[in-house]
Amino acid sequence: MSVIPESHADLLEAVTLADVATIGPKGEPQVNPVWFEWDGTHLCFSQTTARQKYRNLGREPRVALSIVDPTNPYRYLEVRGTVVAIDPDPELAFINRQAQRYMGEDTYPWHQPTDERVVVRVLPEHTSQMG
């Protein structure tokens, strides 16, 4: 399973938030929580194209994600990697699946007609972990 240690691979399947760190326009770090999904190779998350984070990813594809075990705050996995794909999500298939997973809702309730959704796919290259 790529660079992910077996000891912490379960966290890729946890229904919890990941904090995603990106690099801002002046080279400064930015971080905020997202829903995520592991597709077996990539850590994936949804983004609207209007968000600062989307613009950051277009300029600097290196990112880091922190996933804390929802049942043990002393256990976490940090994944550092590169955005290798940003795919359109015009039918909202990805974000709706996320809404099912995280909210038990069939469709993502906060979608706005003007929102253009994409799926960001991160290939893990390094990890750090605790616990």
Place this chain on the structure above:
Amino acid sequence: MSVIPESHADLLEAVTLADVATIGPKGEPQVNPVWFEWDGTHLCFSQTTARQKYRNLGREPRVALSIVDPTNPYRYLEVRGTVVAIDPDPELAFINRQAQRYMGEDTYPWHQPTDERVVVRVLPEHTSQMG
């Protein structure tokens, strides 16, 4: 209260983890969870001087912290700022106070005699928030 919006100032007092994003040696983002304390002006966290994050802060003082409301996963505060002080903690006063706050323990149970502890103080400059 500096740049912190009143609507999310309570999260500075929450007993929860903050994910701290720093810039690594090759300009890449890094992120991992920490205990934190708000001193009224700075977001503070403990660090050992042997950690990569400590070396990162010496090279690049810009950081970002994400604090998710422990009672509402759709509410968070991101604080971006600059490390304005790294103070020694030779008597472990800070880390022991953190252990009391987060664990209900009088002393931090994982301290190693060879660990050199410091207190990192971040002055907030910008925020983003949701919820």
